[in-house]
Amino acid sequence: MQPQASRVSLPSGELSYFAAGEGRPVVYLHPAGGVRWTKVLDELAKSFKLHVPIMPGFDGTAAHASVKSMKALAALVGEFVAKLVGGPSDVIGCSFGGCLAAWLAAERPELVDHLVLECPAGFRPKGYGGRPTDAEELRELLFLHPEKLPPESKPAEQEAANRKMLPHYGCAADTDEELLARIPSIDKLTLILHGTADRMIPKESVQLLKSRLPHAYLVYIWDAAHAIEVDQPERVLAVLKSFLERSEGFMVNWGTLAINQG
Amino acid sequence: MKFSFFHLMPYTHLDLETHEWPFPNRYFDPAKASALYRTYVESMIHAESCGFDWVGCNEHHFSPYGMMANPNLIGGALAYPTKRVKIAIVGNLVPLNNPIRVAEEYAMLDCMTGGRLVAGLMRGIPHEYLAYNIPPGESWERQREAVQLILKAWTEPEPFGWEGKHFQYRQVSIWPKPMQKPHPPLVISASNADSAKFAAEMRATMGMVLLADLPSGKECIRAYQETARANGWEPAPENILVGMHTCIAETDEEARRRLVHGLKYFDQVLMGGLAASQRIVLQKTRYFESDESRDRWKSRLDKRKTLTLDEQIERGTVLCGSPETVVEQIKRIHGELGHGVFNFTVKVGTLPDDVIRRGMELFRDRVLPHVRDL
Numbered sequence: 014m015q016p017q018a019s020r021v022s023l024p025s026g027e028l029s030y031f032a033a034g035e036g037r038p039v040v041y042l043h044p045a046g047g048v049r050w051t052k053v054l055d056e057l058a059k060s061f062k063l064h065v066p067i068m069p070g071f072d073g074t075a076a077h078a079s080v081k082s083m084k085a086l087a088a089l090v091g092e093f094v095a096k097l098v099g100g101p102s103d104v105i106g107c108s109f110g111g112c113l114a115a116w117l118a119a120e121r122p123e124l125v126d127h128l129v130l131e132c133p134a135g136f137r138p139k140g141y142g143g144r145p146t147d148a149e150e151l152r153e154l155l156f157l158h159p160e161k162l163p164p165e166s167k168p169a170e171q172e173a174a175n176r177k178m179l180p181h182y183g184c185a186a187d188t189d190e191e192l193l194a195r196i197p198s199i200d201k202l203t204l205i206l207h208g209t210a211d212r213m214i215p216k217e218s219v220q221l222l223k224s225r226l227p228h229a230y231l232v233y234i235w236d237a238a239h240a241i242e243v244d245q246p247e248r249v250l251a252v253l254k255s256f257l258e259r260s261e262g263f264m265v266n267w268g269t270l271a272i273n274q275g
Numbered sequence: 276m277k278f279s280f281f282h283l284m285p286y287t288h289l290d291l292e293t294h295e296w297p298f299p300n301r302y303f304d305p306a307k308a309s310a311l312y313r314t315y316v317e318s319m320i321h322a323e324s325c326g327f328d329w330v331g332c333n334e335h336h337f338s339p340y341g342m343m344a345n346p347n348l349i350g351g352a353l354a355y356p357t358k359r360v361k362i363a364i365v366g367n368l369v370p371l372n373n374p375i376r377v378a379e380e381y382a383m384l385d386c387m388t389g390g391r392l393v394a395g396l397m398r399g400i401p402h403e404y405l406a407y408n409i410p411p412g413e414s415w416e417r418q419r420e421a422v423q424l425i426l427k428a429w430t431e432p433e434p435f436g437w438e439g440k441h442f443q444y445r446q447v448s449i450w451p452k453p454m455q456k457p458h459p460p461l462v463i464s465a466s467n468a469d470s471a472k473f474a475a476e477m478r479a480t481m482g483m484v485l486l487a488d489l490p491s492g493k494e495c496i497r498a499y500q501e502t503a504r505a506n507g508w509e510p511a512p513e514n515i516l517v518g519m520h521t522c523i524a525e526t527d528e529e530a531r532r533r534l535v536h537g538l539k540y541f542d543q544v545l546m547g548g549l550a551a552s553q554r555i556v557l558q559k560t561r562y563f564e565s566d567e568s569r570d571r572w573k574s575r576l577d578k579r580k581t582l583t584l585d586e587q588i589e590r591g592t593v594l595c596g597s598p599e600t601v602v603e604q605i606k607r608i609h610g611e612l613g614h615g616v617f618n619f620t621v622k623v624g625t626l627p628d629d630v631i632r633r634g635m636e637l638f639r640d641r642v643l644p645h646v647r648d649l
Contacts, residue, residue, distance in 0.1 A: 224301065228295075261296075261555050262555055264296070264405045264555065265404070265405060265410075265411060265555060265556055266404070266408045266409060266410040266411075267410065267412075268410060269410060269413060270409065270410060270413065270417075271413065271416075271440050272441075272443060273438065273439065273440050273443065274440065275440050
């Protein structure tokens with residue numbers, strides 16, 4: 014499904030975004046590498062109305078002069094949701110976008126329905142590694158199955174430029190203490206996804222998050238590194254769609270184990 | 276009348292209420308659980324010397340409600356320290372497990388105990404299906420097929436294959452086979468008419484626990500007996516097991532005080548997560564074969580929550596009081612239901628273990644002599 018590129022005018026400046034599909038609204042907040050239109054997004058757009066804003070400064074867009082922190086960025090996303098959706102939306106955030114989604118849920122809870130945090134940044138305990146220093150290391154940390162990357166993936170230079178925006182927004186390399194203190198107040202039904210081979214965000218991060226969020230479920234995606242949507246799109250989709258469609262009922266096996274139907 | 280000493284083996288060291296599912300195991304302390312297991316197993320062994328005919332436990336998952344992911348392990352722990360009492364595993368959750376494994380482990384226990392196994396083949400309550408990722412909508416089909424496969428595994432004289440809807444085995448030949456012939460006596464849960472009919476079709480003892488009231492129990496028994504007759508056999512009283520929470524103390528006042536305290540923990544802590552999971556399943560699957568069955572289950576849970584202990588005693592769904600009072604309660608319930616096995620759930624929430632021990636001795640000395648011949 015081809016996403017439509019658009020722009021919306023917000024008080025601090027223009028915000029570019031992609032939209033695709035029809036159905037209940039889902040806002041997707043991209044990772045530090047910028048928007049990557051994965052098979053997961055493609056499939057989600059068959060059941061939901063997807064809004065994918067490009068954070069200012071990413072993917073060749075201009076930064077907004079007054080937006081210089083994660084909290085301010087969350088406020089901007091809140092304005093985007095209020096204007097585009099006009100009410101609460103399910104929100105998915107991936108890595109950097111996961112940290113941002115958590116900020117949004119803390120700052121503008123009235124705009125968030127279900128929350129999905131894919132290997133979220135911002136909760137890495139001290140002493141559990143840091144950001145990669147070169148492109149090769151980054152690639153190894155992101156993908157267990159790089160062969161699954163779609164051929165039209167964006168150039169490494171653009172991804173590298175995008176990552177330079179993290180310090181601009183003060184996105185913590187380890188733990189965002191201010192956000193962590195706010196986590197227990199987030200009462201949204203939350204799904205946390207994490208790759209079993211993720212060395213960018215250690216499992217201790219998601220375990221910490223799970224222990225602090227009042228209504229959260231943690232699901233590990235087997236045989237996936239940090240970019241779970243690239244490494245295991247089918248597994249991510251199976252859990253994600255079930256959670257968005259059935260809420261807590263995603264825990265119930267709705268299929269069949271029968272082999273011989275007779 | 277035969278009497279069964281049943282242990283839920285709850286985890287009793289929690290001081291919070293939760294309605295989360297699953298129950299977070301960050302609260303689990305292995306050292307405390309280790310002490311609990313020892314106390315509980317010793318209690319169960321002691322039941323033999325207190326005149327009980329059966330001693331048993333069951334299977335539950337992901338919850339402090341019962342710490343028996345595999346009750347067959349408890350059966351193994353009871354096999355050699357006991358000599359006479361039947362080991363009643365009531366039971367393995369058949370639709371959740373590999374039926375051949377169930378057949379094998381039960382056959383082991385039957386041999387180890389010299390033919391004292393009572394084999395429960397249960398369908399399980401909704402939250403177990405979440406725990407083991409089994410489609411709740413297939414629980415009935417899986418139960419029916421698995422029970423028949425287990426019986427085959429126990430009784431076929433030669434290796435055989437099974438090509439079913441849910442289970443496929445090209446060849447089955449279990450070692451060991453059970454000591455009791457043709458197979459150990461079965462117990463199948465029968466707390467509604469659907470399951471009572473299935474128990475009768477399988478010539479199993481029907482097991483009813485957590486009764487809403489005596490009239491609904493009578494209805495299940497009627498369905499069971501009618502189905503048994505239609506299948507060419509006549510159930511004996513011993514084919515009807517009725518179970519309920521039980522507290523026996525020196526006086527009525529003490530028994531009530533103790534049980535009220537234990538029930539508070541049972542209802543508020545142990546049942547919390549289970550109720551949440553049941554809501555999730557019941558709202559969205561075909562776990563019950565009919566709306567009527569589902570509504571009855573929900574209403575039974577709701578009623579249990581809202582009834583006082585006095586009301587439960589009055590309805591005949593709890594045994595509680597001095598030995599003399601409990602004798603009268605047993606006679607009354609037996610008069611209504613005509614069952615032949617009474618299953619006592621003795622560890623109700625945080626009911627203290629020394630109180631339970633004293634109750635077992637009161638049962639032996641002042642209850643059993645008056646009800647043995649019912």
